[in-house]
Amino acid sequence: MRKILLATLAVTAATEVFAALPPGWVGEATCATCHDDVAAAFVNGPHGRRMAAVGKGICPLELKGEMLERSCETCHGPGAMHANDPNKTNIRNLKGATRDASAGCPTCHAAQVGGLAMRTPAHERAGIACLDCHTSGHATPAAEPLLARPRATLCSSCHGAEVAQFSLPYAHRNGRTPFDCTDCHSVHGGTTVRGRIEEPGQQLCVKCHIEKAGPQVYPHPPQMIAGCVACHQPHGSPNPNLLTRAVESQLCLECHTNTPSFHDLSLSVYRNCTNCHAAVHGSQRDPKLFRE
Amino acid sequence: MPGKASTITTVCLCLAAAVQAQTTGEVGVGYAWLQTTGNDDVFASQYALSNGLFLESLRLDLRSAFPGTDRCEIEAAGFGAEPWGRASLKADWDREWSLRFDVNRREGAFPPLFLGATVPSSFIPSQWHSNTFTITRWTGSLSYDGWSVGRLRLDLRDVQRSGSETFAFWGLGEPYVAHSTLNDRVSEAGLSLETRNWPVNLLIEQDVARYVSDSRGEAANGGEPLGGTSQYLLDEFTTPGHDTSTVPTTRLAATFRSDRFEIVGEGLYRRDRLDADRNDATGWALVGGAGNTSIIDALTGSADTNTSLGDLRVGFAVVPQLTLRVRGHYEDSTTDQAIAGDQILRIVTGTGPVDFPIALTDQGYLDRTDKDVSGEAEFRQGPFGLVVAYHSGSEQAKWQHGLAYTPQDTTRDASGWNATASLALGRTFTAQAGWQEDAFENYIFRTDPENVRRVWVKLTARPVEGLELALHGSRDRTDNPVSVAGLQRPVDAAGISATYATQGGTFASVSLDSFKLTSDTDIVFFAPTEQNGVSYYDTDLLTTTARVGIPLTRFVRVEAGATHLQDRGDSLPFTSNAYDARVEIAAPQAFEVSLFANYWKYDLSDSNDQDYKVTRYGIALRRRF
Numbered sequence: 001m002r003k004i005l006l007a008t009l010a011v012t013a014a015t016e017v018f019a020a021l022p023p024g025w026v027g028e029a030t031c032a033t034c035h036d037d038v039a040a041a042f043v044n045g046p047h048g049r050r051m052a053a054v055g056k057g058i059c060p061l062e063l064k065g066e067m068l069e070r071s072c073e074t075c076h077g078p079g080a081m082h083a084n085d086p087n088k089t090n091i092r093n094l095k096g097a098t099r100d101a102s103a104g105c106p107t108c109h110a111a112q113v114g115g116l117a118m119r120t121p122a123h124e125r126a127g128i129a130c131l132d133c134h135t136s137g138h139a140t141p142a143a144e145p146l147l148a149r150p151r152a153t154l155c156s157s158c159h160g161a162e163v164a165q166f167s168l169p170y171a172h173r174n175g176r177t178p179f180d181c182t183d184c185h186s187v188h189g190g191t192t193v194r195g196r197i198e199e200p201g202q203q204l205c206v207k208c209h210i211e212k213a214g215p216q217v218y219p220h221p222p223q224m225i226a227g228c229v230a231c232h233q234p235h236g237s238p239n240p241n242l243l244t245r246a247v248e249s250q251l252c253l254e255c256h257t258n259t260p261s262f263h264d265l266s267l268s269v270y271r272n273c274t275n276c277h278a279a280v281h282g283s284q285r286d287p288k289l290f291r292e
Numbered sequence: 293m294p295g296k297a298s299t300i301t302t303v304c305l306c307l308a309a310a311v312q313a314q315t316t317g318e319v320g321v322g323y324a325w326l327q328t329t330g331n332d333d334v335f336a337s338q339y340a341l342s343n344g345l346f347l348e349s350l351r352l353d354l355r356s357a358f359p360g361t362d363r364c365e366i367e368a369a370g371f372g373a374e375p376w377g378r379a380s381l382k383a384d385w386d387r388e389w390s391l392r393f394d395v396n397r398r399e400g401a402f403p404p405l406f407l408g409a410t411v412p413s414s415f416i417p418s419q420w421h422s423n424t425f426t427i428t429r430w431t432g433s434l435s436y437d438g439w440s441v442g443r444l445r446l447d448l449r450d451v452q453r454s455g456s457e458t459f460a461f462w463g464l465g466e467p468y469v470a471h472s473t474l475n476d477r478v479s480e481a482g483l484s485l486e487t488r489n490w491p492v493n494l495l496i497e498q499d500v501a502r503y504v505s506d507s508r509g510e511a512a513n514g515g516e517p518l519g520g521t522s523q524y525l526l527d528e529f530t531t532p533g534h535d536t537s538t539v540p541t542t543r544l545a546a547t548f549r550s551d552r553f554e555i556v557g558e559g560l561y562r563r564d565r566l567d568a569d570r571n572d573a574t575g576w577a578l579v580g581g582a583g584n585t586s587i588i589d590a591l592t593g594s595a596d597t598n599t600s601l602g603d604l605r606v607g608f609a610v611v612p613q614l615t616l617r618v619r620g621h622y623e624d625s626t627t628d629q630a631i632a633g634d635q636i637l638r639i640v641t642g643t644g645p646v647d648f649p650i651a652l653t654d655q656g657y658l659d660r661t662d663k664d665v666s667g668e669a670e671f672r673q674g675p676f677g678l679v680v681a682y683h684s685g686s687e688q689a690k691w692q693h694g695l696a697y698t699p700q701d702t703t704r705d706a707s708g709w710n711a712t713a714s715l716a717l718g719r720t721f722t723a724q725a726g727w728q729e730d731a732f733e734n735y736i737f738r739t740d741p742e743n744v745r746r747v748w749v750k751l752t753a754r755p756v757e758g759l760e761l762a763l764h765g766s767r768d769r770t771d772n773p774v775s776v777a778g779l780q781r782p783v784d785a786a787g788i789s790a791t792y793a794t795q796g797g798t799f800a801s802v803s804l805d806s807f808k809l810t811s812d813t814d815i816v817f818f819a820p821t822e823q824n825g826v827s828y829y830d831t832d833l834l835t836t837t838a839r840v841g842i843p844l845t846r847f848v849r850v851e852a853g854a855t856h857l858q859d860r861g862d863s864l865p866f867t868s869n870a871y872d873a874r875v876e877i878a879a880p881q882a883f884e885v886s887l888f889a890n891y892w893k894y895d896l897s898d899s900n901d902q903d904y905k906v907t908r909y910g911i912a913l914r915r916r917f
Contacts, residue, residue, distance in 0.1 A: 049363075050363075125670075125679040125712040125714075125726070126677075126712050126714050126724040126726065126750070127672075127677040127714030127715075127716060127722075127724060128724075132722075153791075153801075156789075156803070157752070157760070157762045157789060157791075158750050158752075158762070158764060159764075160764050160785070160787035160789065160803065160805045161764070161766060161785030161787065161805065161807050163805070164785075164787070164805040164806075164807045164833055164835040165807065165833075167833070167835050167855065167857045167868070168831075168833070168857075168859075169334075169338055169866065169868070169894065170337070170338060173338075173339065173340075174370070174374075174375075174376040174378075174398065175339060175340065175341055175370070175374045175375050175376055176339060176341065176872075176890065207429075207451075208398075208427050208429065208451065209427075209453075210451050210453060210476055210477070210478040210503060211453060211474075211476040211505060213478075213503065213537075214564070214566070214595070214597070215537070215564050215566050215595035215596070215597045215627050215629070216566070216568075216595060216629070217566070217568055217593035217594070217595055217629045217630070217631050217656075218629065218656070218693060218694065219595075219627070219629075219658055221658060221689070221691050221693075221700075222737060224627075224658055224660070225658075225660055225687075225689050225736060225737075226736075226737065226740075230737070230739075238831070238859070238863065238864040238866070240337055240402050240403055241402075244811065244829060245811075245827060245829045245863075246829060246863040246864045247863075249817075250815065250827035250828070250829075251827065253815040253816070253817055253827055254738070254739050254777065254813045254815055254827050255737055255738060255739060257738070257815060257816045259817070259818070261818050261822070262818075263817070263818055264818050264819060264820040265817050265818060265819040266819040266820055269467070275460060275461070275462070275467075276461065276462050278459065278461060284532070284533065284535060284566075284568035284570060284593045284631075285533075285568070285570045285589060285591050285593060285631060287654070287693055287694045287696070287697070290461075291461075291531055291532065292507075292531065292532035292533075
């Protein structure tokens with residue numbers, strides 16, 4: 001009874017102090033009169049700290065620094081009725097389906113979620129919602145940005161086949177651990193091209209492998225047309241060059257069926273095509289790609 | 293190693309300064325010992341770890357040190373004995389300015405005997421085949437968010453590749469070896485303005501990148517050929533030369549959103565200009581000083597690529613449960629290449645040099661045009677979701693490698709359907725299933741598929757708080773007819789996992805994954821007469837993992853994991869095991885001491901020369917403040 005009274009007083013005060021609050025909203029301070037532990041955990045957690053510091057114009061609600069004050073109701077819905085009559089039926093319960101629980105996220109994260117709706121990447125198609133991967137901000141995240149689990153294990157629960165390939169002898173690793181999936185993949189659906197900073201699709205690799213970007217005087221057409229994955233398997237391979245074949249010559253012969261007859265594969269020198277055709281990613285002087 | 297030590301020292305000094313400034317955060321430094329039996333070059337090429345000091349973690353919140361900042365954080369890890377390192381700075385102030393700065397460094401090495409079991413190594417002795425490289429990426433951005441109508445952002449990037457490569461090449465009738473130092477660099481800056489709160493929001497971006505390559509070569513093995521003594525010694529090797537490329541990019545995107553409509557249009561124009569100078573020589577001296585022979589290049593090459601891209605996406609919510617979307621995409625890229633100059637054969641005898649110049653002029657092109665339209669319907673009702681999509685497109689590829697080559701021109705058409713269904717019963721049970729079928733006509737490369745079919749399913753159950761059971765499976769089929777290349781590429785993957793985690797920090801997880809891939813393509817080769825054959829790759833991976841973390845007491849926590857991997861395929865069967873364990877002990881004054889150990893075993897079934905067993909163990913000290 002005492003808490004209801006406090007909440008009622010807080011609603012009245014909030015209405016006067018935060019005149020900008022939409023009808024039916026009471027503000028975080030009112031919520032905290034009953035849910036003080038939850039509110040404190042959120043405000044002091046990474047989501048709350050970020051909301052307190054966020055830029056003036058980012059949120060479409062034009063909050064001008066009042067974003068944190070609206071944090072509870074942005075996700076849980078307007079709280080005036082709940083504050084006057086606290087029960088579970090007049091406030092949005094986020095313990096149901098993650099898709100429903102994620103409904104408030106686009107209010108501020110329109111760029112990610114709105115983009116999802118338009119670009120329809122596989123995650124959106126499969127009904128993956130924000131809170132399937134992210135925490136709400138009440139709990140301590142396992143990794144940034146507000147991830148429910150470390151990146152690698154988060155992705156592996158669905159993408160086990162790809163993660164298994166990272167166990168192959170040669171893979172993109174940072175020492176003991178494989179690359180983060182998000183080093184290459186845009187989980188929210190990417191844009192198309194952004195200069196050289198974000199290359200499209202298969203040319204993404206040149207973000208690090210800068211010398212392969214081209215153009216070249218004598219390019220190797222598969223690289224420019226089909227991309228790096230025409231020959232490479234970036235998730236892992238038994239070949240140190242991450243080729244899609246364990247043996248290099250077999251890969252080359254798949255396209256080069258008209259090699260001159262002196263390429264006698266019974267001799268070891270001819271089993272590694274790059275022994276001679278060293279400029280396999282393109283040459284600036286040699287049409288047969290002998291030299292760079 | 294001195295470089296690594298200085299890096300660690302610098303970081304530690306920064307830490308000391310930071311602690312002095314009464315910041316909050318944590319810092320952890322570790323020391324690792326490595327013991328290898330077997331082929332340590334192969335281990336180095338796979339994990340690249342070494343003995344020594346490394347930065348386990350650094351996380352500093354410097355807001356109190358810099359009053360007025362809304363956020364000021366430094367994070368770093370790696371360096372030293374780790375083959376990678378990462379550091380970042382995130383700073384926000386006045387609720388208007390945002391600064392991001394990130395450096396990422398990665399070292400890598402290729403094994404000397406990378407031909408392994410597949411090719412006898414006698415052709416190239418191991419010491420003459422090595423490749424070590426370091427890629428260092430600096431990225432940064434500064435954005436101003438103080439306007440209610442938009443955001444201004446500056447992006448910067450600098451990527452360097454350095455290292456060295458020793459390689460063999462075919463010289464005057466025999467294989468010779470040479471050494472090359474790598475020196476590639478890309479510098480880039482982009483300025484963008486993104487509006488908001490307008491009826492139609494715009495993104496305008498101008499970006500320019502510059503690539504420079506100045507790699508240099510020199511003769512190795514004292515100029516001796518690998519086959520033994522010869523009358524010719526490689527005494528000059530200055531390839532490859534100097535490349536520069538300048539790439540301006542202009543991008544414009546417009547977005548309109550309402551309750552029921554969403555329209556996004558995007559256009560991009562990019563121009564790549566390459567200038568490549570090849571003024572170098574490869575020379576052989578006749579033993580005894582009787583003269584020498586050089587192949588001298590005095591060549592200037594260029595390539596110009598113009599890329600135009602247009603993309604339009606429209607979404608329409610017919611009713612809350614049904615959304616329709618269409619997308620059109622067009623991309624055109626044309627490249628014109630040219631080279632001119634002289635290639636000179638110079639023979640020096642006692643009477644002086646005699647040049648045999650060959651004027652070289654050549655040109656080529658490579659043009660590519662992509663067109664694609666797609667449409668989809670998304671239906672969602674309660675826990676159910678269904679997305680059905682169709683796409684149709686074409687890719688035209690035209691190229692002529694040089695004037696002596698036959699022009700190629702192929703337009704490859706593609707169309708296909710896909711569907712994804714999902715079910716979410718609260719958080720207790722979720723299921724997703726998908727189906728995809730694509731068909732292609734015409735072939736740019738003979739390895740292009742004609743049919744691609746894929747089905748997949750993923751199930752997740754959370755029967756009790758903290759327990760998650762997951763199952764996934766997929767089946768891919770890719771092929772083209774025997775009249776083209778007889779491509780067959782079946783892929784089957786399946787896996788199950790169980791994870792249990794408590795609020796108190798205890799967790800345990802086990803997983804079992806199977807990944808089977810077979811890829812066959814018909815080929816023709818000489819050995820020594822012409823034969824038909826099959827290029828194949830067959831892998832049959834079974835991965836078993838287990839991981840557990842238990843807080844034994846308030847002050848002691850144990851975490852351990854094991855991975856067993858077995859490839860039972862025909863191509864390169866192997867077995868590998870990896871184990872790790874870590875004990876973290878809380879100490880007074882917010883210190884934490886950790887003892888850790890790793891063990892790796894790699895066993896190639898068909899050969900012993902690449903096997904290894906590696907033990908890594910060490911100690912780490914961490915302090916939170």
